[in-house]
Amino acid sequence: MEEIKPQLIKITFDGIEVEVEPGTTIMQAARKIAEADESQASLVPPAMCYYKPLNASGGKCRACLVKVAQGSAKDPRPMPKLVPSCITQVQEGMVVENTTNQGVLDTRKSIVEFLLINHPLDCPICDQAGECHLQDFAFEHGSVKTRYEEERRTFDKIDIGPYVQLHMTRCILCYRCVYTADQITNKRVHGVMNRGDASEISTYIEKAIDNDFSGNVIDVCPVGALTDKTFRFKQRVWFTKPEDAHRDCDKCCGKVTLWYRGDEVLRVTARKNTWGEVNDFICNTCRFDKKQTSDWVLEGPTKVKRSSVISANKYRADLVKKPDFALKLAASQYKPVDDDRAYVTDEETIRQQSIENNEKANHRSLLAKNN
Amino acid sequence: MAKKILTEHINVPGIETFDVYRKQGGYTAVEKAIKTMTPEEVVEEAKKSGVRGRGGAGFPMGMKWGFLAKPEGVPRYLVCNADESEPGTFKDHHLMKSIPHLLIEGMIISSFALGANKSFIYVRGELMYVIRILEKAIEEAKAQGFLGKNILGSGYDLELVVQPGGGAYICGEETALLESLEGKRGNPRNKPPFPAVKGLYQSPTVVNNVESISNMPWIINNGGDVYAAIGVGRSTGTKLISASGHIQKPGVYEIELGVSVEEFLNSDEYCGGIRKGHHLKALVAGGSSVPILPAHLIMKTANGEDRLMSYESLSDGGFATGTMLGSGGFIVFDETACIVRNTWNFSRFYHHESCGQCSPCREGTGWMEKVLHRIEHGHGSMHDVDLLVDISKKIEGNTICPLGDAAAWPVASAIRHFRDEFVWHITNPHEATQPGAVYRGEMELA
Helix, strand or coil: CCCCCCCCEEEEEEEEEECCCCCCCCCHHHHHHHHCCHHHHHHHCCCCCCCCCCCCCCCCCCCCCEEEEEECCCCCCCCCCEEEECCCECCCEEEEECCCCCCHHHHHHHHHHHHHHHCCCCCCCCCCCCCCCHHHHHHHHHCCCCCCCCCCCCCCCEECCCCCCCCCCCCCCCCCHHHHHHHHHHCEEEECCHHHHHHHEEEECCHHHHHHHCHHHHCCCCCCCCCCCCCCCCCHHHHCCEEECCCCCCCCCCCEEEEEEEEEEEEEEEEECCCEEEECCHHHHHHHHHHHHCEEEEEEEECCCCCHHHHHCCCCCHHHCCCCCCCCCCCCCCCCCCCCCCCCCHHHHHHHHHHHHHHHHHHHHHHHHHH | CCCCCCCCCCCCCCCCCCHHHHHCCHHHHHHHHHHCCCCHHHHHHHHHHHCCCCCCCCCEHHHHHHHHCCCCCCCCCEEECCCCCCCCCCCCHHCCCCCCCHHHHHHHHHHHHHHHCEEEEECCCCHHHHHHHHHHHHHHHHCCCCCCCCHHCCCCCEEEEEEECCCCCCHCCCCHHHHHHHHCCCCCCCCCCCCCCCCHHHEEEEEEEEHHCCCHHHHHHHHHHHHHHHEECCCCCEEEEEECECCCCEEEEECCCCHHHHHHCCCCCCCCCCCCCCCEEEEEECCCCCEEEEHHHEEEECCCCECCHHHHHHHHCHHHCCCCCCCEEEEEECCCCHHHHHHHHHHHHHHCCCCCCCCCHHHHHHHHHHHHHHHHCCCCCHHHHHHHHHHHHHHHHCCCCHCCCHHHHHHHHHHHHHHHHHHHHHHHHHHHHHCCCCCCCCCCCC
């Protein structure tokens, strides 16, 4: 019997028409545009919490909010609020504005600000730096200065099992690891405790995560909150060279990326697609125990398509487009971030400023204690 | 005397028992509905009455019932939202503890109308004694054949379950309530799908406030049209108002919608006026999350008309000069109240109660609280005021559930109407941090 193809739905995303299957989300439609034409990659809304392989993920970080200027052909009214593109399904005739709408971009900028106010910004010592979604997001949409003057929330590092370390201070509460633990392993022992900005990802009373697929939480983490203890502080990711490889594994597909420094395999991760999503989850044996080239059949260098310090060895400004003046944009004239502070190079001034800032912070924490 | 629908018999001794409630005409509406009416007719009466959701949003209850999906073979649920935890609102608490059978009767009628065979009352966990009162009342009703299998021989079954909450404000949001009821962490869900399509256990569900449901017995007994005749315009019926603050007689009052704010505030039947020797400074009309209004805007609208206690009149002028009826938490401030301190206090509440799921609310509520704390304690700077406005704008409308809006509105409105007071706090830190110090600039001018 011939399969009946579902009627395709036509939507307009940032002025580009695209046909997608019913039930597709706006995010997936945008990704389809970008996959067809790589030069449009900057149109795709950023995703900090949405992760296609995980059910029910998305809608939390609000980074992907877009404006729906026309709900559908039947009901052309615009949607009153910005909608999360990762979970909003397309309708026939929908018109979506992403980078063409200043309101959307302003909101996105504020989301960066919100995500960063309690983030330690310790990129120089963070293992995720270079492949961090939050870094990319902040670079593309944020501003350099912060208006946040208060103390940031901090947590102690927790060892969950022999392989994974949790550093909650960096967490942006995307819930991806919770869904991963819930959906690909049998017994979930970690979840979210407490509320609001005090909420933390945790295993109950620091219980170790002990199952064959626990390492996947490292891959899904968009920031450096969950890190590989066998790789911690070994190397900056942009100095490592990714190679696709596979092996016969009785637990998982065995398709991985090996990260080399010289001849040494520093770490093993699952293969990721253009959007940083894992293609196939891998088991802990492949990830943590097989660190010899002889364990693997090499397939060749991994292609990293998206703007990435791994492929470019630096942030490539020409891949980051802002609307309106996108065409004018060339790497040379690109001013990556809007920062109107005076540029200070004088060491004495810098020292003086940091002393003042420290005093301010100490004064404030003292007051907070007294009140 | 104004019309009383909910509190007519509330002072009858022993009204919390089945026998006394029955003697006052209780459960006649259940008999009438189940024996003589079809579920569709009951829904029709609710639609006719025009009764609007009393939990805060003011969405017409009959219309909400009309949206309920009715797929074959899938159970439907009615959930009563008794997780009343808005600062300044305490009407449902009063209603449930004093006259529990009214809610139960309303639940039976509403469940019958919606075809629900299992209904839930989700009560906030702090009200353990109210839960016991409700459970006792349910036992009594069951013993009399008004609950359980084959109610009044009609073949309709209904099981009523009282579920204590864990004490989180966020669980008053309907989808968070459903998550919590399912035994999960009380995080609001993304909408759509709406609860009317996929609610409790992925089945069609209606979530209604205690007060909305408690109106049903009267509507069935007297007819939706009669109910719709009470009130003004699209604000039909009566409303319980929880009055608190600097007034002579704080308490829960039932008003006919359309009473003027001035009458409600000053007449002896209701609040009895501001406490002696003081005068009105500001007023929050519908619970802590609605915008605060200064005295001159709460009595008259921007057009100079009398402001009435109704959904439309209170929201006249939008948020620039209006507010909302919300859940009816009427908080009155006289000139001794410091708006900055009050805003900080509200903000602290929302920071504490944010579930932490979506980033604008999780980070923004904490940020606003810290900035307000700074201003209140004399360490603010002038750009902090604009920073607060900006943060509140960035939270509003960008969150999963309305808690973000609820956190942003009080801050934004306080700055909109009392900016000089914030500025005074910043420019006179020493004076402002003295115990009991309040900005009196406006009064000096007057």
